[in-house]
Amino acid sequence: MKKYDVIIIGGGAAGFFAAINIAEQNPELRVVILERGKDVLGKVKVSGGGRCNVTHAEFIPQELVKYYPRGAKELLGPFHQFMTGDTMGWFEERGVSLKIEEDGRIFPESDSSQTIIDCFLNQVKKHKVEVLTGQAVKGIYNSDTSWRVQTNTDEYYAQTVVVATGSSPKVWNLLKELGHTIVEPVPSLFTFNIKDDRLKAIPGVVAQNVEVKVLGSSLVSEGPLLVTHWGLSAPAILKLSAFGALEFAKRDYNFSIEVNFVRQSLEDVLEQLKVVKQESAKKTVFKSTLFDLPKRLWQQLVLASDMHDSKRWGDVNKNQLDLLAKQLTQAVFQVSGKSTFKEEFVTAGGVDLKEINFKTFESKLHENLYLAGEVINVDAVTGGFNFQNAWTGGYIVSKSITGQY
Structure with a gap:
């Protein structure tokens, strides 16, 4: 049995960000991160093709929320508290230089996700946050005075628990046992599988400015289009996959799209x-x-x-x-199936947003239980927006736990 003040479940972006800010704001608090895998920050490592797309250069909350198919309304308030500019400032203050690319994506100057990982690892060491790997959570239990988290190796007790595991069916089941409603997950960020003679001979070709419509729906998007060996990708497709995630799941990923390559009638x-x-x-x-x-x-x-x-x-x-x-x-192209976009697997689904207080990211069902990142039913299009949700949620959780709100 081990006792802490705060237990963070999940060694990813939201978990580390919350842990570091909690320990920084109140050094007296004993904070531990429990990660089920043998490594932490795995999603950070592969994001942006290994460069880590930290966030996106959209600095107006009302505009930023438009990139979130699920969670736009709920994130408006949080983004007024911790925004893109705050994220950039946070990393710059801790020695990570960032750059804005032409398409608005923000990366470390080093073009390496390891820079972000090293920053986090240095910060948890500096602020004495414990990081324990190989800790698969088997149960989350609450009593009047504390929380008990049972893993495959030990039991941990704390007054406060933060769940920041990302899209984890096992953890969703544990939260369901605590009374939370889980919106069934479906893939949210994927490319379209298309077998078509027009595309077969030209993988790698990019049409810079197209319009794509999903026939039999109101779904439409614009932007670059990439021909791949398996079909179509790039922002025009990925935006559709995010905003149409539920619709495409209903159609079992079989549907037709209409492409206007020249954006004219x-x-x-x-x-x-x-x-x-x-x-x-x-x-x-x-x-x-x-x-x-x-x-x-x-x-x-x-x-x-x-x-x-x-x-x-x-x-x-x-x-x-x-x-x-x-x-x-x-x-017109017939879509028959989907493929994961690079190694970035994003889902729509998670803890129902109605059950979260977005001023603090605390559960409305249980005191001192916080939820941040993709464990809740929030997801975004590609371009650094999912990470911004993680940074914002993690930061607001830290402010709430340390009594700064």
């Missing part, structure tokens, strides 16, 4: 193609890349419009011109 594109047909009659359509599209993508759309690679503009008939305009503005 069918009628406008058709008129422009008619002009090109008149002015470039002797040129081959296959080699006449238009609309700033990648050459290989243009060629595949031409071939899909019932034209061979030697067809001249002057010989294009009305039906072929119509088909090309449709391929450019209304190309």
Whole structure:
């Protein structure tokens, strides 16, 4: 039996951030982090392709919440307390230089997630936070005076427990036993599996500014589109996967999308193609890349419009011109399945948001039980937003526990 003031369950981003800030704000408190694996901060290590996408350069709370399919309303208040700029300041003050990239993502100057991990490990050592690995939590029990956490090796007692395990079905079951409602998890950040001759030969091609609609729904997104060996990815797809997570799960990940590669209407594109047909009659359509599209993508759309690679503009008939305009503005692809985006597995689901006090991130059902990070039903699109939720939740938990609110 071991006694502490605060037990943090989960050795990830939210858990470490909460632990460090608690110990920093009140050095008298004995804080322990219990991690079930043999290593801590595993998700931090792989995030951003190993560079760690710390947060995103959106500094207005009302705008930031728009990136959260679940949790937008609830996070507005917390973001007024601890925002992107606060996150940047926190890391800078502890010796981590950050940089903002063109797309708004924020990374350490070192381009290495190890910089963030080393910062956290140095801070827990400095503030005497215990970090115990190999601690799979088997039970969370409360009494009038304290909490008891049972692991596979020991029992721990504390006045306060913070659950920051991320998407953990086992921990969700333990919280369910405490009376919490768990929203069933479904994948939230994934790429689309598509087998299509138009894409088969051009993996690696990026269309910079497209519009993607999910047919039979109101789901739509814009942005870059990447052709992969298994289908389509990049922000235009990942935004859809996050905002459509529940809908796609219902459809068992089988649905159709319509891609507008040029962000123009069918009628406008058709008129422009008619002009090109008149002015470039002797040129081959296959080699006449238009609309700033990648050459290989243009060629595949031409071939899909019932034209061979030697067809001249002057010989294009009305039906072929119509088909090309449709391929450019209304190309339909059948999605059949999903793939995890890199190694970043994000889910929609978790503890019902109605059961959390977002001024403190304390459970409304149990005093001195706090929940932060992806263990609650909050998730975001790619770009550093899920980490910002972790930093904000962890910081507010620390302020509440140390009595600074």
